[in-house]
Amino acid sequence: MxxxxxxxxxxxxxxxxxxxxxxxxxxxxxxxxxxxxxxxxxxxxxxxxxxxxxxxxxxxxxxxxxxxxxxxxxxxxxxxxxxxxxxRGHALPGAASVLDALAAAGVRQVVVSGNVRAVSEIKLGVFGLDTHIDWEAGAYGEDDDLRPALVRLALKRAGVPAGEAVLIGDTPADVEGGHENGVRVIAVATGKSDEAALREAGAEVVLSDLRDTELLVKLIRGDDQP
CATH class of the missing domain: 1.10.150 (DNA polymerase; domain 1)
Known part of the structure; x- marks a missing residue:
C-alpha cells in the first residue's frame, strides 16, 4: 500500500x-x-x-x-x-470518507497545493477535512511557483520515496507534477477538466469523483483497477 x-x-x-x-x-x-x-x-x-x-x-x-x-x-x-x-462552499462528495478511511489504514496524508499554507489550513478546517493532514510535510504556494517542485518538496519533507506515494488531483497540472517526480496519479474529474482531458494528460487512474471510498483505497493500494 x-x-x-x-x-x-x-x-x-x-x-x-x-x-x-x-x-x-x-x-x-x-x-x-x-x-x-x-x-x-x-x-x-x-x-x-x-x-x-x-x-x-x-x-x-x-x-x-x-x-x-x-x-x-x-x-x-x-x-x-x-x-x-x-x-456557500462545500466539501466534495466522498472527501471526508476517503480521508477517514486512509487514516484508518495508516496512510500518511499531506497537501500539495498552489494555495499558501495558511489558506490551505483554513479551507480544509472550515469543512472539517483537516484532521488527518500532516501539515508540516506538505508543500504550498509560498514554497515554489511550479507544481512539480512542490511535489518534490513534499516527498522530501515526508521522507517517502516517489514509488510509495500517490497524488490525487483534478487538473493536468496535478498529473504533470506527479509524473515529473515519478509519482502515480489518481485524477478526479470534479473540476474544469473532464475525464478525457485527464486521461490525455496521462493519469494512471481517472475517476468521476471521490464517492467510492472502497475503490479509492484499493486503487491507492495498487491492487485494483477501475
Whole structure:
C-alpha cells in the first residue's frame, strides 16, 4: 500500500463556489490599492503566479514583498469570512470518507497545493477535512511557483520515496507534477477538466469523483483497477 497520499485541495476535496475569487479580489485590492477587474487563469496554477499574472493584467509589476503582503491579506480574508465560505462552499462528495478511511489504514496524508499554507489550513478546517493532514510535510504556494517542485518538496519533507506515494488531483497540472517526480496519479474529474482531458494528460487512474471510498483505497493500494 502507498505510504503517502498527496492531496490537491480546490476542486479535489472542496469547492468554494465563487467565494475564493471574491476573497482573492479583496486581498488584491488591499495589497495593490486597486480593484481586481479580472483574474489570471487559476486551475492548477500556484498562488504566486496567479497574483503576479493578475497584477500584470492590470498593468502592475510586483515583487516577492507584494506577494507576501497579498498572502497575509488573503489569509485574513479567509478567516474573516470563514462562516460565509462554510455556508456557500462545500466539501466534495466522498472527501471526508476517503480521508477517514486512509487514516484508518495508516496512510500518511499531506497537501500539495498552489494555495499558501495558511489558506490551505483554513479551507480544509472550515469543512472539517483537516484532521488527518500532516501539515508540516506538505508543500504550498509560498514554497515554489511550479507544481512539480512542490511535489518534490513534499516527498522530501515526508521522507517517502516517489514509488510509495500517490497524488490525487483534478487538473493536468496535478498529473504533470506527479509524473515529473515519478509519482502515480489518481485524477478526479470534479473540476474544469473532464475525464478525457485527464486521461490525455496521462493519469494512471481517472475517476468521476471521490464517492467510492472502497475503490479509492484499493486503487491507492495498487491492487485494483477501475
Amino acid at each position: 502507498a505510504r503517502l497520499v498527496l492531496w490537491d485541495i480546490d476542486h479535489t476535496l472542496i469547492s468554494t463556489r465563487g467565494v475564493g475569487r471574491e476573497l482573492s479580489a479583496a486581498a488584491f485590492e488591499r495589497t495593490l490599492g486597486q480593484p481586481m477587474r479580472e483574474q489570471a487563469r487559476i486551475d492548477g496554477i500556484t498562488e504566486p503566479v496567479i497574483f503576479r499574472e493578475t497584477a500584470r493584467l492590470h498593468g502592475l509589476t510586483t515583487d516577492r514583498g507584494d506577494f507576501e503582503r497579498f498572502a497575509a491579506a488573503l489569509a485574513e480574508e479567509h478567516l474573516r469570512r470563514a462562516g460565509e465560505l462554510r455556508e
